[in-house]
Amino acid sequence: MSDNILVVDDDDSLRRMMEYTLQQAGYKVRVAGDGDEALAAVRKEPPRLIVTDLKMERMGGFELLTHVRQDYPEILVVMVTAFGSVESAVEAMQLGAHDYLVKPFSREALCLAVQRALSYGGLQRENKELRKKIAQGESFELITAAPVMQNLIATLDRVATSDVPVLLTGESGSGKELLARRVHEKSARAGQPFIALNCAAIPQGLIESELFGHLKGSFTGALKDRKGKFEQANGGTLFLDEIGELPIDQQPKLLRTLQLGEIEPIGGQTCSVDVRVVAATNLNLEDEIRQGNFREDLYYRLAVIPLEVPPLRQRREEVPLLARHFLRQYSAERQLGIKDDVIIALQQYSWPGNVRELKNLMQRLAILCDGDSVDMIDLSANLLADSASINRSGLSGLSGDSVKTTSPFVLPTTGYPLEELEKSAIRQALQLSSGNQTRAAELLHIPRHVLLYRLEKFGLKSP
Numbered sequence: 001m002s003d004n005i006l007v008v009d010d011d012d013s014l015r016r017m018m019e020y021t022l023q024q025a026g027y028k029v030r031v032a033g034d035g036d037e038a039l040a041a042v043r044k045e046p047p048r049l050i051v052t053d054l055k056m057e058r059m060g061g062f063e064l065l066t067h068v069r070q071d072y073p074e075i076l077v078v079m080v081t082a083f084g085s086v087e088s089a090v091e092a093m094q095l096g097a098h099d100y101l102v103k104p105f106s107r108e109a110l111c112l113a114v115q116r117a118l119s120y121g122g123l124q125r126e127n128k129e130l131r132k133k134i135a136q137g138e139s140f141e142l143i144t145a146a147p148v149m150q151n152l153i154a155t156l157d158r159v160a161t162s163d164v165p166v167l168l169t170g171e172s173g174s175g176k177e178l179l180a181r182r183v184h185e186k187s188a189r190a191g192q193p194f195i196a197l198n199c200a201a202i203p204q205g206l207i208e209s210e211l212f213g214h215l216k217g218s219f220t221g222a223l224k225d226r227k228g229k230f231e232q233a234n235g236g237t238l239f240l241d242e243i244g245e246l247p248i249d250q251q252p253k254l255l256r257t258l259q260l261g262e263i264e265p266i267g268g269q270t271c272s273v274d275v276r277v278v279a280a281t282n283l284n285l286e287d288e289i290r291q292g293n294f295r296e297d298l299y300y301r302l303a304v305i306p307l308e309v310p311p312l313r314q315r316r317e318e319v320p321l322l323a324r325h326f327l328r329q330y331s332a333e334r335q336l337g338i339k340d341d342v343i344i345a346l347q348q349y350s351w352p353g354n355v356r357e358l359k360n361l362m363q364r365l366a367i368l369c370d371g372d373s374v375d376m377i378d379l380s381a382n383l384l385a386d387s388a389s390i391n392r393s394g395l396s397g398l399s400g401d402s403v404k405t406t407s408p409f410v411l412p413t414t415g416y417p418l419e420e421l422e423k424s425a426i427r428q429a430l431q432l433s434s435g436n437q438t439r440a441a442e443l444l445h446i447p448r449h450v451l452l453y454r455l456e457k458f459g460l461k462s463p
Contacts, residue, residue, distance in 0.1 A: 218267025
């Protein structure tokens, strides 16, 4: 299944707006004017996500959703509806749509809905793959050479034998979900379900149903009984990611479940569940408590065992192992190598996106590298595709000269747009090189094709 988005709407202007907005956000977008065109496009190349209008003159959103859920259950669907048809959108969500947008909506709201859906879909795929591996008797290992992580894993393994809640804190992308899976696999619950829920990815009005379930007819659009995540995880482990984003009005219900081991589905009766909860957040929950966004009693109930996951820049010993592991994973047929100076440069980089950023970089290199080994030219062209980031990382220059580790730019306290800084650097390089693009690329320590891409992206011309 390709990583793209299909936009379906019979309103030409709205369809073009959504297409342009999502393309500007970096997504690959295809369009269709109605459900019939959309189904033909899906059969030709299944997308990761469909954003579709609910009412169209030919095949509408409901019928399209029905076909997609039946034949392509892994494709996520976001419904677009007018204000007066919100109940219909909610009904569509009960039939399998992931989210809905109410017209008129902003470009930011569209991008946020798409981002949430794709993030949720990623968690679903990871859960499915892990359950398949466990069912086949396979296991997974955490790759680490950092003492701080070895100590953390040893603590997790000891904690896993009990049923007490665990709270994992740390930056986004640092590996909290993988550690939560470790707790589950090392526990007596390993043969039971591991269910993950990203609390930030669920619309606020649906979080109670998502957690605790509902009965048919309990609210408008509840067309059938639905099990919540607690019931799905009964006997196993429930991983609540981004727990700091849980709405304050839902927190007492979660606290009651943790205290009593009981859930109350919407419209149903109280029933007991046996679930071990592991939560994670990249927020400082103590600050959230002081600001009134998080209940103190819930925090102490979740943080019986609080463990902080260090960022990748504090465990640089892992970088060579992880880089080679991800490169093998994504270049299985080619078996790409990686040169020593690239490994050194990777260890010097600060990794603001942590392990997730490193994984994405290795996947990109596995696709784009032309040779048998990843070299500094490949790295410089693909590490965030940002010459400023590369320079700050202390990577070697492509012209043979060393990159200065001191920055020629001092960020003002009011901030400064990174895009404008990059434009300014390109203009200066072109001026210094009298418009010679090859020399300008050397001054910026990037390949010429990267410079050409940026000239086109920013609409700049050589003097």
